[in-house]
Amino acid sequence: MPRYDLLIIGGGISGLSALHFTRTRAPHLSVHLLEADSRLGGTIGTDHINGYSFDWGPNGFLDRLPLTLQLCDELGLSTQLERANANVSNRFILRGGRLRPVPLSPPAFLKSDILSWPGKLRIFGEPFARKRPPGIDESIYDFGSRRIGREAADYLIQPMVSGVYGGVASRLSLKSCFPIMREMEDQYGSLVRAMFARARKAKKEGRKAGGPSSPAGWLTSFRGGLYALIERFREVYAGQITTGAEVVSVRKANGSFTVQTTDGQSYEAKQVVLALPSYRASSVVAGVSPDLASSLARIKYAPIAVVCMGFPETSVSRNLNGFGFLVPSKENRRILGSIWTSSIFADRAPSGKVQFRTMVGGDGDHESAKMTDSDIISKVQKDLHDITGITGAPDIVKLYRWTYGIPQYHIGHSEVMTAIESELAKINGLHLAGNAYYGIGLNECVKQADAVVTKLLKG
Ligand SMILES: Cc1cc2nc3c(=O)[nH]c(=O)nc-3n(C[C@H](O)[C@H](O)[C@H](O)COP(=O)(O)OP(=O)(O)OC[C@H]3O[C@@H](n4cnc5c(N)ncnc54)[C@H](O)[C@@H]3O)c2cc1C
The missing domain is CATH 1.10.3110.10 (protoporphyrinogen ix oxidase, domain 3)
Incomplete structure (x- = not known):
């Protein structure tokens, strides 16, 4: 059975950052990461099709957290960073069917x-x-x-x-x-x-x-899309990562953890970081602590679909100089908002084309998770036509559906976290990282990975 000082479970940004921080701060430790999927990145992905770059989930992070920039630097990615255009401060809100600029x-x-x-x-x-x-x-x-x-x-x-x-x-x-x-x-x-x-x-x-009107910090990504970050992690840490390894259980006996995957493989580790969505972490830890499992299961997720569409510039009569627009629920539209991706990062669409990235779903629209792909796409097309005057069919459509998209910190979340922390404190060597707990953005995932590694290195 392979034995490690530390096993990290989950190869999204949280798990990969934890791997990086451990390797750079404690190179003497043996550390390995197990990822269920055949690819790394979790919700981060980028497709390159016909000159368009489509981000599956997140499309950037705010450059306000020095730690994220330091991580990019340590991975040798600083020169590939791409800052959003200055026009991102121009944002719009739909009211009475018309887009109104958010005053600056x-x-x-x-x-x-x-x-x-x-x-x-x-x-x-x-x-x-x-x-x-x-x-x-x-x-x-x-x-x-x-x-x-x-x-x-x-x-x-x-x-x-x-x-x-x-x-x-x-x-x-x-x-x-x-x-x-x-x-x-x-x-x-x-x-x-x-x-x-x-x-x-x-x-x-x-x-x-x-x-x-806009958050502190500049929206930042990498030339060609966010997946460049994950590809770099893969290049640097290939030897410490196993993909296609879905963990079913973590158990503790005699001071060490046994981690079992669906293909019957077992691993032993002194410490374990679960960098999984909380509902997955819940099922994995049920054998160590049913109370921890039930607290983790209390964190709910909202479904979200990202609909990326490419249009010829000539299909759009309105000026797309800005970030995009948001739709208040009072406006009774299916879409939550749409981002003018190619206005933010020019290389996300080929010359003469524009990219819209539209969100559907959320905690107020769980029904959307039951809609067919073609239903979602036609609703988006209709809303974009009504709101932005776009005409004709898109050249290309890519739909990314996340049934458990974004964790919701509902009222009472801090109590759930107190219960989780008190259960974790009883299981020496087990740690949690990920966006379900103390912040949903990429920056917060990096920050949490850093905090977890700092804690586990202290023993
Ligand atoms: C549509 C969308 C848009 C977003 N936009 C932004 C944005 O613009 N900016 C921003 O900062 N944030 C954004 N976010 C949030 C951001 O994407 C997440 O916070 C972040 O990617 C979460 O990373 P993670 O590593 O914690 O989890 P995940 O990305 O969910 O990774 C978890 C990993 O664990 C693996 N896994 C699951 N179960 C097992 C198992 N049993 N065994 C082994 N591996 C397992 C999964 O396959 C996955 O790879 C967005 C999220 C979504 C869904």
């Missing part, structure tokens, strides 16, 4: 028709909003409507939440999804005051502060 400054906000006059005035009352009732795990929606009013919560916050989480703002926990917002409120008593303070600080430090 207070004067633009005053002139904007994104909210009604009462809705705009209500935002100016933000510094005087009533305090959060004590001791509650407030939803993002309740937080938003308490601070900036219901209209802004419906037309600014809900679409942003569905763009990031595929989530429903009234179900998601503010403190688990956007802890920084809660901290800003606690520290400054007002988001407006906090934003001004942060903008001043960012200016002093020469950083992009982020604000109501």
